[in-house]
Amino acid sequence: MIDSTATALVAAADGSEKFLGVDWAAFGIVFVVAFGAAVAIVVFFALGLRLLAVGSDDDTGADGSIVSTARGSRPLGATVGAFACLAVCVAAVLYGLYLIIPQFH
Numbered sequence: 525m526i527d528s529t530a531t532a533l534v535a536a537a538d539g540s541e542k543f544l545g546v547d548w549a550a551f552g553i554v555f556v557v558a559f560g561a562a563v564a565i566v567v568f569f570a571l572g573l574r575l576l577a578v579g580s581d582d583d584t585g586a587d588g589s590i591v592s593t594a595r596g597s598r599p600l601g602a603t604v605g606a607f608a609c610l611a612v613c614v615a616a617v618l619y620g621l622y623l624i625i626p627q628f629h
Contacts, residue, residue, distance in 0.1 A: 564616075568609045568612045572607070572609030572613065576606040578602040579597055
């Protein structure tokens with residue numbers, strides 16, 4: 525009977541044995557970096573939207589109906605911060621496209 529662990533080990537091109545032929549350390553690094561980047565983009569996008577909402581009145585009643593469509597003034601710092609956060613998101617998306625599309629290299 526052949527040991528199942530021995531069949532799962534596959535010799536890589538450089539002669540080292542890796543489980544299922546995968547470099548799991550590199551896979552883990554890629555996963556951590558991708559997860560961190562995704563979280564950062566979501567945080568910047570949410571912060572940008574929140575800063576765009578600064579200065580607006582609460583226009584919903586207790587039952588959830590809209591009671592007013594009037595908007596207050598947004599401070600300049602909130603507007604600049606919101607557009608900066610959204611610019612970070614756009615830059616991250618464009619950089620990802622640059623990495624994926626080989627004609628841009």
